[in-house]
Amino acid sequence: MRAMFRTSYAQDLLLARSPAAWGWYGLLMLVLLAIPHMLGEFYVGEMAGVFVFAIAGVGLMLLIGYTGLVSLGHAAFLGIGAYTNAILLTKGVPFIFSLPAAGLLTALFGVLIGIPTLRMSGLYLAIATLAFGSIVGIVLEKWHGLTGGFDGLAVPTPAIFGYVIEGRTGVYYLSLAILVAVLLLAMNILRSPLGRAMVAIRDSEISAQSMGIHLAFYKTVAFAISAGITGLAGAAYGHYTNYLAPDGFGILLSIQLVTIVFIGGLGSLHGAIFGAIFISMLPQAIALSRDSLPFGLGRLPGLEPSLFGIILVLVIMFEPAGINGRWLKAKRWFGEFPLHRRAAFRRQKSYAKSERLR
Amino acid sequence: MSQDESYFAARDLSMRFGGIRAVEGVTFDVRKGEVFSIIGPNGAGKTTIFNMISRIYTPSGGSLHFAGQDITRIAPHRIAGLGIARTFQNIELFSHATLLQNLLIGRHAHSHVPILSQLAFLPSVRQAEIDHRRKAEEVIEFLGLQRYRDQLIANLPYGVRKVVELGRALCIEPKLLLLDEPSSGLNVEETEEMGFWIQDIQKDLGITIIMVEHDMKLVSAVSNRVLALNQGRILSMGTSAQVQSDPEVIRAYIGGAPEPAPEKEAAI
Numbered sequence: 202m203r204a205m206f207r208t209s210y211a212q213d214l215l216l217a218r219s220p221a222a223w224g225w226y227g228l229l230m231l232v233l234l235a236i237p238h239m240l241g242e243f244y245v246g247e248m249a250g251v252f253v254f255a256i257a258g259v260g261l262m263l264l265i266g267y268t269g270l271v272s273l274g275h276a277a278f279l280g281i282g283a284y285t286n287a288i289l290l291t292k293g294v295p296f297i298f299s300l301p302a303a304g305l306l307t308a309l310f311g312v313l314i315g316i317p318t319l320r321m322s323g324l325y326l327a328i329a330t331l332a333f334g335s336i337v338g339i340v341l342e343k344w345h346g347l348t349g350g351f352d353g354l355a356v357p358t359p360a361i362f363g364y365v366i367e368g369r370t371g372v373y374y375l376s377l378a379i380l381v382a383v384l385l386l387a388m389n390i391l392r393s394p395l396g397r398a399m400v401a402i403r404d405s406e407i408s409a410q411s412m413g414i415h416l417a418f419y420k421t422v423a424f425a426i427s428a429g430i431t432g433l434a435g436a437a438y439g440h441y442t443n444y445l446a447p448d449g450f451g452i453l454l455s456i457q458l459v460t461i462v463f464i465g466g467l468g469s470l471h472g473a474i475f476g477a478i479f480i481s482m483l484p485q486a487i488a489l490s491r492d493s494l495p496f497g498l499g500r501l502p503g504l505e506p507s508l509f510g511i512i513l514v515l516v517i518m519f520e521p522a523g524i525n526g527r528w529l530k531a532k533r534w535f536g537e538f539p540l541h542r543r544a545a546f547r548r549q550k551s552y553a554k555s556e557r558l559r
Numbered sequence: 560m561s562q563d564e565s566y567f568a569a570r571d572l573s574m575r576f577g578g579i580r581a582v583e584g585v586t587f588d589v590r591k592g593e594v595f596s597i598i599g600p601n602g603a604g605k606t607t608i609f610n611m612i613s614r615i616y617t618p619s620g621g622s623l624h625f626a627g628q629d630i631t632r633i634a635p636h637r638i639a640g641l642g643i644a645r646t647f648q649n650i651e652l653f654s655h656a657t658l659l660q661n662l663l664i665g666r667h668a669h670s671h672v673p674i675l676s677q678l679a680f681l682p683s684v685r686q687a688e689i690d691h692r693r694k695a696e697e698v699i700e701f702l703g704l705q706r707y708r709d710q711l712i713a714n715l716p717y718g719v720r721k722v723v724e725l726g727r728a729l730c731i732e733p734k735l736l737l738l739d740e741p742s743s744g745l746n747v748e749e750t751e752e753m754g755f756w757i758q759d760i761q762k763d764l765g766i767t768i769i770m771v772e773h774d775m776k777l778v779s780a781v782s783n784r785v786l787a788l789n790q791g792r793i794l795s796m797g798t799s800a801q802v803q804s805d806p807e808v809i810r811a812y813i814g815g816a817p818e819p820a821p822e823k824e825a826a827i
Contacts, residue, residue: 386678389679389680393678393680393688404654408652412664413639415636
């Protein structure tokens with residue numbers, strides 16, 4: 202393992218831990234910028250989809266992975282963001298205003314759903330957010346005048362300062378830019394007192410409170426930020442699909458978003474990205490293998506949701522740290538090769554707390 | 560009574576859970592700079608008093624005063640800001656964060672940068688973070704935790720976690736420190752070490768300490784005064800030796816002075 206030699210406290214506040222890390226992220230950025238010039242339209246579109254899911258994944262990761270509040274209604278926030286952006290664009294609002302407006306309005310909805318659910322946690326919170334999700338779904342369906350109901354809503358092509366964001370490539374760069382901005386925001390949150398307060402609430406509400414953390418306030422803030430980021434993802438999603446229909450923002454999408462967070466690995470931004478890649482690749486993998494599956498399994502309806510479910514269960518059982526956990530282990534294994542200790546990769550059972558204060 | 564004589568005061572404090580009277584009519588004063596221990600058998604109401612002080616419970620009756628201020632109805636998250644820190648009986652650390660992060664969370668009561676500037680991580684936030692870090696490092700040095708600085712709490716041994724929890728409380732820069740069974744789960748050497756730290760905190764940092772403890776050796780070693788509770792009521796208060804020799808206290812712990820045994824009829 203490489204040891205870091207640190208010479209100042211400011212060094213621990215940098216976004217990347219070492220110059221080498223900056224190099225790798227820079228290289229990744231260059232590759233991502235070059236991809237539309239190297240790959241075909243199809244792959245660029247798929248990658249844009251990954252980015253959109255990654256944005257939403259980062260938003261949900263802040264809530265589930267860092268604050269420990271499970272939401273099964275995030276598809277609603279995605280929908281609110283998508284519709285807000287599309288409706289504002291239709292009304293002639295420029296994209297540079299409609300995009301932040303989508304984020305802000307969704308954040309406001311996050312506060313609205315956050316306040317009544319503050320006293321809940323765990324399953325009860327999940328159920329409350331699930332209910333919120335279906336309410337929003339119904340509103341999107343029935344409010345025909347605003348959303349077009351089941352007729353759907355065509356999303357106008359956005360333009361920034363006269364530069365039209367068109368086609369797969371345009372959406373690709375747009376969602377990449379939003380993703381990078383959102384990641385920077387999330388990293389800022391995580392290295393400041395706000396992020397630590399979120400982690401404190403996740404690990405022990407009672408002692409967070411004793412440290413002077415106002416639980417209700419910080420949970421609301423976490424909900425607002427998470428919802429706002431998901432709203433931005435929604436705006437990008439609208440441009441990705443070009444067409445909005447209310448049934449696209451249902452429970453299945455919410456579960457996909459939760460799956461991103463769990464499969465990617467709770468409590469890591471890398472995990473949100475890994476999860477987004479996974480969730481976008483899986484339908485493709487299913488489509489490719491559909492014909493080669495035996496006994497007509499490939500033609501079974503509901504194959505995709507059930508596979509999501511099975512994989513989620515397997516991940517929780519065998520690798521609770523998700524893909525990111527695997528990634529860290531792989532990195533460590535190569536870093537220590539050939540001197541790795543097998544015990545370092547074994548799952549540990551931590552001792553259980555007793556008489557825990559509620 | 561001067562403010563130093565009664566730096567912290569509980570007046571006629573009561574706590575009822577339904578029909579159970581966990582604490583009843585408890586009144587005591589803690590002087591500035593002393594170590595005040597609360598002892599008593601299981602279920603005596605010791606931790607309940609702590610939970611009332613840190614406002615996890617709202618007292619059913621009576622009042623609490625700290626540094627001349629009534630804190631009976633203050634919001635729980637404002638307690639730390641007043642300078643009251645606590646540790647927990649069963650360790651309530653943030654176990655999926657590193658030791659350093661835990662200590663920095665302890666600095667929360669001292670961070671006043673607005674949320675929006677945190678989102679942008681403005682230079683003011685950076686400077687505040689460095690100041691918090693400096694303070695946290697002071698605590699790390701005070702408690703000799705350097706080698707564990709970047710480790711996750713979940714990977715630390717129990718004895719170290721106890722010390723980390725003490726450190727996190729010190730990061731609040733408290734005026735009053737509540738220690739809930741600092742020696743529980745520790746072995747003899749670790750308990751002795753904990754005793755030295757408590758004395759250091761009292762003497763070097765000048766922090767007033769209220770401690771709930773079962774280990775009488777530790778209690779006698781560090782306490783200026785001791786309060787004995789049983790079934791929510793005060794049994795005895797005074798120096799450690801006075802309290803330990805109080806017949807009421809002995810009866811509560813051992814179950815009554817040996818009464819003359821009734822004459823037994825010869826069996827068989």
